[in-house]
Amino acid sequence: MAGFQLQMTWQTNLLKKRKNGPPLGFKNLGNTCYLNSVLQCLTYTPPLANFCLQLQHSLSCDSVAQQDKKSDCPFCLLEKRIVRSLSIDSTLDTPGKIISGLKIFAEHFRQGRQEDAHEFLRYVIDACHTTSLRLKKLQQQRRKYVSNGGGDGVSGSTVVKEIFGGALQSQVKCLTCGNESNKVDEIMDISVDVLNSSSLKEAFQKFFQPEILDGNNKWSEIETSYLCFCSCKKLVAARKQMSIVQAPNILVIQLKRFEGIFGGKIDKAIAFEEVLVLSSFMCKTSQDPHPEYKLFATIVHSGFSPDSGHYYAYIKDAIGRWYCCNDSYVSVSTLQQVFTEKVYILFFSRTKPPPPTTTNGISQTIKKSTPDSIPATSSSSSSIPGPQKKPNNTKKFPNMKIIVHNKENNNINNKDKNGISQNKPLANGNENGCKSSNGIRNGVAGDKSEVHGSNGGVAVPDNYKRKHEEQKHSKLLGEDHDSLTKREELKESLMKEASLYLRSCGWMDEVKSSMHAKKMCFRDELQQDELKKKLIGDAKGSFLSRIPEPLKTRLINHIRAHVDP
Structure with missing residues (x-):
């Protein structure tokens, strides 16, 4: 070569x-x-x-x-x-x-x-x-x-990388001090969400649009590699944005039509054009400011899930004619017919060669990036995932809830399972005002007009007893409602923060890839419900212990900061 x-x-x-x-x-x-x-x-x-x-x-x-x-x-x-x-x-x-x-x-x-x-x-x-x-x-x-001599290290460039390879940059900029964290990831294709888009152009605009991180999504890290640790030393608002550092010669785009490991298909038309220009999505420092592409092939999926249905392709031959290749059946087609299809994968070829790579090209850019500072949230396929999907990860993996609950139940204000503080003992009986196993409610016998308290036993009028009981019960319900509301708000905040962190560091991508691979191996042996339980159980056993320690510390600090003493 x-x-x-x-x-x-x-x-x-x-x-x-x-x-x-x-x-x-x-x-x-x-x-x-x-x-x-x-x-x-x-x-x-x-x-x-x-x-x-x-x-x-x-x-x-x-x-x-x-x-x-x-x-x-x-x-x-x-x-x-x-x-x-x-x-x-x-x-x-x-x-x-x-x-x-x-x-x-x-x-x-x-x-x-x-x-x-x-x-x-x-x-x-x-x-x-x-x-x-x-x-x-x-x-x-x-x-x-x-030659019996030395030599340079093996370069990572191959003909495959020259054809399909490109690079994306994820930049996070602190809006307080202006510090930037840049991470560059090599890619072989790009996967874009289409759930809330009606065209390829719109999907690309959403993929590359800036995202403001603030409130529950604040990006400050505990690790010393965080760029703003020395400048801000606090949670800060930031702007995150993806851009293209190196545009590939052959651009492969997957439209993410399959939702989740067990989800259905987004079966709607997504408009696209023959010519695609990426100039508005390029990194400002890129030496390739105006890459232009032309469509030459597509793959269409007909059906309702990746495990069923049918695939066929459209290709353009050496003299520019379009054909539909449906297994054994090959027929002449047109570009207009291609546009009517609900495509799954698109193949584009550059119309002009990229500028010559200099010594400051992409390879050095990757070496100079700081991957440990803010990991890129990438929808690309630089590794080997399964079909690109977008599940609600916080619902898929209840282990995150378990972590939050354990911290909450064991360390926060000594609350019981109903969210009621045990630090303030309730008068006359149970903590939650419910009926006990022997039929006595809060120390009051159901058919007797006396309270067994510390004074040995004092007769209390029935109307006073009922009024006292109603007031206490109402107070408890109010406290319980407020406590549950605050707890649910805190849980939601923690889940969002954990989800953002785990996506950014690649943990969720690794979980999805592992679950998909196991699904492929066991889908013929287990029923759907059994398969789902096995995949979730295996994922919890394999990945629960691998949740990054900085995230655990961050969640604990968040809990301590938001819970009343």
């Missing part, structure tokens, strides 16, 4: 049978539509197709890898599939080697089972990137052995 120049436009001299003919159809071997649609889009991604048609990866892999291990190379499998799809003189084929090698891309994939197209795409791209990095390391080790 050394010296390879990325070619963004089709190199038609490399094409054979598919230069003017329609795309090759793929047989559906039982719930393989997700795989077929992804392969069609990758096959018609121009820079990736050009790279594979020149056998750039396999030539390098042949020179380094052992032959008995080469059959397990995910990039070799993909390269062979793309070359065959663009070369054979046929109308129909079976991607058998990819299907039989599913576990090479992801251990939890199963033949014959419906999978999510976006998840499969993520695993394919990440597997090829990881393989390319490993190959570069082997090549460098061989060169060092031959």
Whole structure:
């Protein structure tokens, strides 16, 4: 791969049978539509197709890898599939080697089972990137052995990263002193919420719009790495905003249509256009101020959940014609027809090359960022998540409530389970004014006109007793109501604060990814209710102990600050 120049436009001299003919159809071997649609889009991604048609990866892999291990190379499998799809003189084929090698891309994939197209795409791209990095390391080790000398470290750049890779910046700026915290995350695609949007443009505007953090969302951290710790030394209001530092050559956008691990689908039309310009979302310090893209492929999901339904793709060939690729059936289409579909994944290609990367490019930007200060809240897929979804995490994981309740019950004003203070003993009986097990209410016998108190037993008139009881009961109800209201407000405040923190540090993303992977493994063995209980139970057992200590300290301080002494 050394010296390879990325070619963004089709190199038609490399094409054979598919230069003017329609795309090759793929047989559906039982719930393989997700795989077929992804392969069609990758096959018609121009820079990736050009790279594979020149056998750039396999030539390098042949020179380094052992032959008995080469059959397990995910990039070799993909390269062979793309070359065959663009070369054979046929109308129909079976991607058998990819299907039989599913576990090479992801251990939890199963033949014959419906999978999510976006998840499969993520695993394919990440597997090829990881393989390319490993190959570069082997090549460098061989060169060092031959020259018997030193060398630079292995670069993180690969052809996969050159094609799909970009970077997002999350900036948090203190509105009191002006200090900024910047964190840069590398991405291979972008996932945007569409629940409250009607167009791709609107979804992007909401993704990149500034967010003011104040009140319950104040961002001050206990850790010394927090930028404002020395300047402000207190909770402050701040502005948080995402921006694009490096725009990718091939931009893949997932519309987050699936809600939660067990949620349904957002099945509504989202408007989009053929041309996408990202200039208004770029970071001010970016050297690439005006990236422009053109649509060349989409994936559509028809159905109600990621575990069912059907996937098919639209692609644009080397001479600009659109086709609908629905497994075995390939038909001529138009861009207007593409616009009418409720798309799930969109593929855009840059219309102009980015400016040359300087020594102050993205790699150095990432090294200079301060990831420990304010972790970025990213909806991108820089790691390997499942289908991007947006659950209400505070409801999904009741362990957060358990933490708050334990602190509240054990440490706050010595309250009982009903929220009533035990520091002020109530006169004449039970703390909560309820009937005791022997039928006596607050020390008053139900059928006798006397109170058994510290004075040994004094007769009390019935009307006085009833009046006293009503006044006390009313007071208790008022205290109990106020206490419960304050407690619920505090709980809601703590949950919002904890949710923001856990999202920002990646804890919730890790929980969702873990739950999704386990769901894929056990969904054929357990019923829905049993599966849900198992996933939540496993997540609590695995992640409860991993809640960051600064968050626990922060919540305790919040409780102490808001509870009356």
